[in-house]
Amino acid sequence: MTEAQTRKAGHLPPRIERVNPVAFTLTFAVAAFVIWSMTTAGPSLDQLARGLPNIGNILSRMFPPDFERIDRILWSLFQTFQMAIAGCAIGLVLSVPLGILAAEGLSPHPAIRTAARSLIAVFRTVPDLVWALIFVIAVGLGSPAGVLAIAIDVMGFAARFFAEAMEETDKGPREALSALGANRLGMIMSAVLPAAAPSMIATSLYCLEKATRASVVLGLVGAGGIGVELKVAFDLFAYQTAATIILVILILVIAVEQTGGWLRRKII
Amino acid sequence: MNVVAFQQTAPEGALSPARSGLPAASVRGLSKQFGAGPVIMSGLDLDIHHGSRVAIIGANGTGKSTLIRMLVRLVEPGGGDIRLLGEDVRKLDAAGLKRLRSRVGFVFQRHNLVTRLSALTNVVHGVQSRMSGPRTWTQLLAPREVRAEAMHCLERVGLADKATARIDTLSGGQSQRVAVARMLMQRPELVIADEPDASLDPKSGEEVMATLAALANEQDATLIFVSHRMEHAIRFSERIVGLGGGKVALDQPSDTVSEAELTRFFHHD
Ligand SMILES: Nc1ncnc2c1ncn2[C@@H]1O[C@H](COP(=O)(O)OP(=O)(O)OP(=O)(O)O)[C@@H](O)[C@H]1O
Ligand SMILES: [Mg+2]
Numbered sequence: 001m002t003e004a005q006t007r008k009a010g011h012l013p014p015r016i017e018r019v020n021p022v023a024f025t026l027t028f029a030v031a032a033f034v035i036w037s038m039t040t041a042g043p044s045l046d047q048l049a050r051g052l053p054n055i056g057n058i059l060s061r062m063f064p065p066d067f068e069r070i071d072r073i074l075w076s077l078f079q080t081f082q083m084a085i086a087g088c089a090i091g092l093v094l095s096v097p098l099g100i101l102a103a104e105g106l107s108p109h110p111a112i113r114t115a116a117r118s119l120i121a122v123f124r125t126v127p128d129l130v131w132a133l134i135f136v137i138a139v140g141l142g143s144p145a146g147v148l149a150i151a152i153d154v155m156g157f158a159a160r161f162f163a164e165a166m167e168e169t170d171k172g173p174r175e176a177l178s179a180l181g182a183n184r185l186g187m188i189m190s191a192v193l194p195a196a197a198p199s200m201i202a203t204s205l206y207c208l209e210k211a212t213r214a215s216v217v218l219g220l221v222g223a224g225g226i227g228v229e230l231k232v233a234f235d236l237f238a239y240q241t242a243a244t245i246i247l248v249i250l251i252l253v254i255a256v257e258q259t260g261g262w263l264r265r266k267i268i
Numbered sequence: 269m270n271v272v273a274f275q276q277t278a279p280e281g282a283l284s285p286a287r288s289g290l291p292a293a294s295v296r297g298l299s300k301q302f303g304a305g306p307v308i309m310s311g312l313d314l315d316i317h318h319g320s321r322v323a324i325i326g327a328n329g330t331g332k333s334t335l336i337r338m339l340v341r342l343v344e345p346g347g348g349d350i351r352l353l354g355e356d357v358r359k360l361d362a363a364g365l366k367r368l369r370s371r372v373g374f375v376f377q378r379h380n381l382v383t384r385l386s387a388l389t390n391v392v393h394g395v396q397s398r399m400s401g402p403r404t405w406t407q408l409l410a411p412r413e414v415r416a417e418a419m420h421c422l423e424r425v426g427l428a429d430k431a432t433a434r435i436d437t438l439s440g441g442q443s444q445r446v447a448v449a450r451m452l453m454q455r456p457e458l459v460i461a462d463e464p465d466a467s468l469d470p471k472s473g474e475e476v477m478a479t480l481a482a483l484a485n486e487q488d489a490t491l492i493f494v495s496h497r498m499e500h501a502i503r504f505s506e507r508i509v510g511l512g513g514g515k516v517a518l519d520q521p522s523d524t525v526s527e528a529e530l531t532r533f534f535h536h537d
Contacts, residue, residue: 172380176447179342180454181370182396189405190393194382 058239065247066240073229077248080225083143084215087150088208095155099162105174106166106188123156128214132223143224150214154207165199166192198267205260212256216249291315291351292458292490293339298348299514300334308334309346310514321481321491323501323522326511327534332494335511336460340369353457370397373456375480377463379443381435387446388431391418394453421449425479441472448479459484461493465500473497477504498527
């Protein structure tokens, strides 16, 4: 080591290089906004003091769960799952062409690609419950509204990931196919989709988990499924029935997540 | 194995008589520059006769890949004229270009196959040069004649027994031969190969080159290939074209050059 290096190594740099006034002001403003939001929107201390015992009270009234109407509840749960399956299937099938239109190098025109990406962004950013409200107005109360809401929600997620999976596939086979005079569709179906398949299946399984979680709450806004049973149970203060409903929902969601996770690990 | 048989029938550097006077490829004043980068090609002239086998050599970055890619507009030419199989390449519209490309078999340095699919399906894809639709996407749906022809192409490269094997279970040399089989599926009039032997061990590289040369010879197709292996350039071609300074800097019958001369050509550059 030369002398200069020794001196350098022994000299500790300051903890803060220099204070940037803009960054400092911004940090301060953000912190202030967070504290302000917590005090205005969050629960006050005495609300918490009164609320916590109430939660304990509700939980104790839920116990023991009432299995009296378990057959009806399970049937409703099954219908909810069907809603998730149907919505997910429709959403995934439509996500493939939408994903192709949104994928760089596969989309027929940059303008179409931008349009497809914007549509996906709208599907993704509007929450599923809002879609459900819209479809309840459009097609009426019941599961068809829920299926449509789930389909749109799935497209907002899957089309984007399908597009990314397709963009990430090896360019070599694509070039080889266009070099032999194949058309765009042939190139996509022969070279792109088979290569993107594992990633797309993993995304699809995740969408099914997402759709299952969504399907149980859509009933709250009248879009079909077990959510409405839960709402009625709470409205009638039938906490023990509500407990049963929550329990079976939990079992369904966990079962779908576990199965999906296991299948994903098998594919990758 | 079949490949060995091909190797025996492959003419070794023999100058075959010109089969026709018409050039398969005719390049005039070709130039190319990528964006504001260096000029890669300037005023390159080259004629390649039907049924001939031409090796293109040159140091790294002299534009060999760029030249052969421009022939079918995988890279857009900068300026000049290209006539290929009687077509004015630069004037073709999308449909015309597709028709021309379907007549040209292109083999890349990497095999460029879909690795998750079987050898047979990858070869079936080659039929997309003249057919389209779901029946060309996978061997599962392919018409009987197409499957049979694909099997025949695999036989010709000595890989009939690997038809159902996925590409990712094959060796590099086997994969490259599957790529040759896919190219055969096109029934090409002109075969262009960009260092098909480069990513392979010496033995597999030689097998692939021998297969290509023999098949091109069998069907009377023109063969243009790039190789960094001087012994391949000499043995599998009848004419050697060396690129340098954006032009053709060497053009000789293969049986009049020695490996030493070619090596000197490289170092001179
Ligand atoms: N798409 C591209 N954009 C910009 N520059 C490029 C592009 N393709 C090639 N080049 C440049 O053009 C020059 C010629 O490239 P090319 O690949 O044709 O050379 P080559 O003779 O095939 O070389 P090698 O022996 O390494 O394969 C190189 O300097 C390369 O960096
Ligand atoms: Mg190259």
